[in-house]
Amino acid sequence: MSARIFRPGEQVDFVVVGSGAAGGVIARELSQAGHTVLVFEQGPRLGADVFAHHDELKVHYLHGITNDPVTNPQTFRDDPSRQARQLDHANPLVYARLVGGSSVHFTANYWRFHEVDFHEHSLLGDIPGADFADWPISYQELEPYYSKVEWEVGVSGLAAASPFDPPRQKPYPMPPLPVKSSGVLFELGARKLGLHPFPAPLAITSQVYRGRPACMHCGFCGGYGCEARAKSSSVWTVIPEAEATGRCEVRSASYVYHVDTNARGRVTGVHYFDAARRSHFQPARAVVLSANGSETPRLLLNSASNRFPDGLANSSGFVGKHLMFNQGAGVYAQFEHELNEYKSVQATRVLHDFYEVDPKRGYYGGGGIDARSSATPAAWASAEGGELPRWGAALKQRLEGYTRTMLCQGHTTSLPVATNSVSIDPQLKDAWGIPAIRVTYKDHPDDLKFAQFMQDRSEEIMQAAGAVRTWRTAVEHRRGGVHLLGTCRMGNDPSRSVIDKYHRTHDVPNLFLCDGSSFVTSGRGQPTMTIQALAFRAAHHIGEFARRNEI
Amino acid sequence: MDTPESSRRGFLQSGGALLSAGWIAAHWPAIARSAEEARAQLSTPVSMTAPPFRRFEFLQPLEALDVEAIAEQIVPSGATPGAREAGAIHFIDHSLVTVFDWQAAHFRAGLADFQHTFAQAHSGSAFGHAAPALQLDYLRGVDHTPFFALVRQLTLLGMFTLPEYGGNYRQQGWKLLGYVDVHVFSPPFGYYDARYTGFVPYPTTTERHS
Numbered sequence: 001m002s003a004r005i006f007r008p009g010e011q012v013d014f015v016v017v018g019s020g021a022a023g024g025v026i027a028r029e030l031s032q033a034g035h036t037v038l039v040f041e042q043g044p045r046l047g048a049d050v051f052a053h054h055d056e057l058k059v060h061y062l063h064g065i066t067n068d069p070v071t072n073p074q075t076f077r078d079d080p081s082r083q084a085r086q087l088d089h090a091n092p093l094v095y096a097r098l099v100g101g102s103s104v105h106f107t108a109n110y111w112r113f114h115e116v117d118f119h120e121h122s123l124l125g126d127i128p129g130a131d132f133a134d135w136p137i138s139y140q141e142l143e144p145y146y147s148k149v150e151w152e153v154g155v156s157g158l159a160a161a162s163p164f165d166p167p168r169q170k171p172y173p174m175p176p177l178p179v180k181s182s183g184v185l186f187e188l189g190a191r192k193l194g195l196h197p198f199p200a201p202l203a204i205t206s207q208v209y210r211g212r213p214a215c216m217h218c219g220f221c222g223g224y225g226c227e228a229r230a231k232s233s234s235v236w237t238v239i240p241e242a243e244a245t246g247r248c249e250v251r252s253a254s255y256v257y258h259v260d261t262n263a264r265g266r267v268t269g270v271h272y273f274d275a276a277r278r279s280h281f282q283p284a285r286a287v288v289l290s291a292n293g294s295e296t297p298r299l300l301l302n303s304a305s306n307r308f309p310d311g312l313a314n315s316s317g318f319v320g321k322h323l324m325f326n327q328g329a330g331v332y333a334q335f336e337h338e339l340n341e342y343k344s345v346q347a348t349r350v351l352h353d354f355y356e357v358d359p360k361r362g363y364y365g366g367g368g369i370d371a372r373s374s375a376t377p378a379a380w381a382s383a384e385g386g387e388l389p390r391w392g393a394a395l396k397q398r399l400e401g402y403t404r405t406m407l408c409q410g411h412t413t414s415l416p417v418a419t420n421s422v423s424i425d426p427q428l429k430d431a432w433g434i435p436a437i438r439v440t441y442k443d444h445p446d447d448l449k450f451a452q453f454m455q456d457r458s459e460e461i462m463q464a465a466g467a468v469r470t471w472r473t474a475v476e477h478r479r480g481g482v483h484l485l486g487t488c489r490m491g492n493d494p495s496r497s498v499i500d501k502y503h504r505t506h507d508v509p510n511l512f513l514c515d516g517s518s519f520v521t522s523g524r525g526q527p528t529m530t531i532q533a534l535a536f537r538a539a540h541h542i543g544e545f546a547r548r549n550e551i
Numbered sequence: 552m553d554t555p556e557s558s559r560r561g562f563l564q565s566g567g568a569l570l571s572a573g574w575i576a577a578h579w580p581a582i583a584r585s586a587e588e589a590r591a592q593l594s595t596p597v598s599m600t601a602p603p604f605r606r607f608e609f610l611q612p613l614e615a616l617d618v619e620a621i622a623e624q625i626v627p628s629g630a631t632p633g634a635r636e637a638g639a640i641h642f643i644d645h646s647l648v649t650v651f652d653w654q655a656a657h658f659r660a661g662l663a664d665f666q667h668t669f670a671q672a673h674s675g676s677a678f679g680h681a682a683p684a685l686q687l688d689y690l691r692g693v694d695h696t697p698f699f700a701l702v703r704q705l706t707l708l709g710m711f712t713l714p715e716y717g718g719n720y721r722q723q724g725w726k727l728l729g730y731v732d733v734h735v736f737s738p739p740f741g742y743y744d745a746r747y748t749g750f751v752p753y754p755t756t757t758e759r760h761s
Contacts, residue, residue: 052734053713054713054732054734055712055713056711056712056713057650057708057712057713057716061708061712062650070653089653089654158750161750161752161753163753178738178739178740178744179738179744179747179750180738180740180741180744181739181740181741181742181743181744183744184743184744184746184747185743187750196753198750199750216734216735216736217735217736217737217738217740218734218735218736219736227734335743337741337742337743338729338741338742339740339741339742339743340729340740340741341740341741342730342731343736343740343741344736344738344740377711377712377724377725377728377730378707378708378710378711378712380728381707381710381711381728382704382707382708390694390703391624391625391626391690391694391703392624392625392627392687392690393627395625395626396626396627396629396631396633399626399727399728400631400727400728402728402729402730403728403729403730403741
């Protein structure tokens with residue numbers, strides 16, 4: 001069957017806004033269950049061949065596939081009492097704006113959350129300055145869906161390799177990617193210190209899988225689309241499978257800017273701009289927003305009406321609140337011999353020895369440390385902050401060590417702080433005239449303390465591995481991020497959350513939200529695996545509701 | 552109507568045009584000579600080739616002289632290629648009328664301020680004509696200005712992005728790094744993974760999951 005093309009104005013069962021990690025999965029699951037699904041994507045649909053040109057300038061520096069600060073601007077402030085301003089030709093919240101969303105350009109680190117992530121508030125109690133809460137679901141409830149991601153989207157890894165791994169039903173469908181020199185050195189140093197490094201699970205093929213080739217180690221990975229379709233991005237995996245049902249259309253270059261409701265308080269469809277900026281109404285029996293943790297809350301806030309004066313589905317006032325990014329810090333380390341980290345995937349070894357909170361430290365925080373490539377040439381050379389030399393003979397020396405250098409990086413928690421938020425800027429509008437995102441963000445002090453802790457551990461590992469020299473990255477307040485989490489959190493209490501445990505908004509029975517915005521806590525730094533597990537689970541329940549006529 | 556999508560594509564594609572080659576125009580020989588003199592002060596192995604002069608599209612000759620001098624201090628020449636051999640100045644110039652044209656006014660104002668301040672402190676002379684030691688010393692005092700940050704960023708992009716944007720002459724930026732522009736690699740990738748003997752499971756893991 002080929003992809004369905006719906007007639008203009010033809011009502012569909014589901015409109016899904018966003019074609020990324022979550023939207024792609026939901027489209028596949030609902031269309032395979034027999035429903036008609038129309039997926040809207042702001043950006044274009046690009047073929048894999050586009051990424052065969054390893055163009056750092058265009059993709060990384062000129063926002064080639066991400067939200068452009070000129071057409072899709074945002075403002076930022078670190079203090080809610082101040083007026084927010086645009087950053088210098090940059091957006092604080094960055095996501096890939098094309099079919100496949102950020103699953104196209106992600107690094108594809110696919111750690112599962114651990115059991116503790118879902119009930120940490122019960123274990124630790126309140127944390128001053130944070131709205132710390134348990135999730136309304138447990139790891140056990142999500143576990144079958146993690147397996148589904150691993151097998152149906154495609155994840156490489158070695159099951160039970162980490163002593164800290166949560167329980168699992170099935171092994172990974174593919175073995176880990178070949179270890180890189182960074183992984184070998186990291187493993188050497190970490191084992192000397194009594195730690196437990198293990199092969200990094202990655203949503204990248206290590207062998208032919210479901211019609212896609214194995215990774216050919218080109219090295220333009222994190223931040224880029226995969227020219228080989230080896231990265232398990234939605235655009236190469238779940239979206240073609242959704243289209244193959246004959247019940248799903250992915251409408252690219254179509255920007256949804258408003259969710260419409262009727263007098264009964266039910267969603268009737270969405271308004272969107274087509275590629276020529278003409279506005280259309282698309283009717284739907286139900287709507288799922290998977291537009292990511294920045295655009296989902298923006299869309300709700302921009303869909304305010306008389307009946308929903310503070311924004312759609314926002315009776316709690318929690319829409320846009322509790323923005324989290326994941327903190328982190330690390331060290332660059334140079335060795336005697338060549339590593340050639342510009343080849344292959346970014347990370348091949350990781351450790352979770354510091355995953356859980358240790359109350360003895362006196363602050364909250366947990367995370368993982370991984371061995372990563374030092375990145376693509378221009379981005380690596382341009383890196384600054386911390387101990388990195390900016391120019392002159394010291395920079396030249398660092399540049400000459402490119403092939404002998406790696407990055408050892410801690411990936412850590414962000415606490416949910418009520419004032420950290422996505423809201424609507426009172427003045428700024430985007431190129432379509434739609435009110436823009438205003439970001440208010442300042443890390444909780446514990447986030448920075450734990451990032452520092454993990455940098456110290458990273459440095460110890462690199463020294464134990466025999467590094468000839470190291471440079472610390474900066475431990476500093478985040479002014480943005482690519483993990484866009486927590487802004488429409490799930491919960492059982494409608495006054496303290498936006499969606500219920502089935503991703504249905506508490507306020508609107510036929511409106512569902514599923515993406516990074518659903519998170520209650522940040523996890524330890526690699527959210528996409530959990531976004532997709534949530535999406536499989538959400539789609540299962542939404543499909544059941546539809547089947548039982550409960551929407 | 553020009554849609555955001557199409558104008559964005561146009562914006563991106565405009566950077567792909569190749570630079571027009573050619574020696575600097577005949578009425579600027581003095582400037583060309585000064586630049587050559589400034590270059591001659593740096594010791595450079597003969598094995599490395601600086602790119603031929605190309606007509607500047609944005610920078611005036613005296614501007615180009617000073618900006619190239621700053622770029623050469625940011626990534627000095629030596630046993631391996633620096634900003635000069637990689638032709639970073641040509642990327643900077645071309646980018647300011649193409650992909651970074653929105654930075655052009657800011658760049659020119661920052662450069663004018665830089666030149667004015669330097670001339671005031673050094674009896675009216677140009678930064679590009681100053682001795683390397685003096686240049687180095689002077690830059691240490693201004694390396695946290697937005698203008699310096701912009702020259703730094705453009706210099707590094709001019710050394711390490713695709714040559715089609717006007718810099719990275721004969722891939723000398725990549726040669727400095729040791730980066731190889733190939734799309735298919737096979738393990739082993741480096742010295743250490745070639746010697747790896749395999750992942751050894753942890754005893755605790757085996758017990759727990761066997």
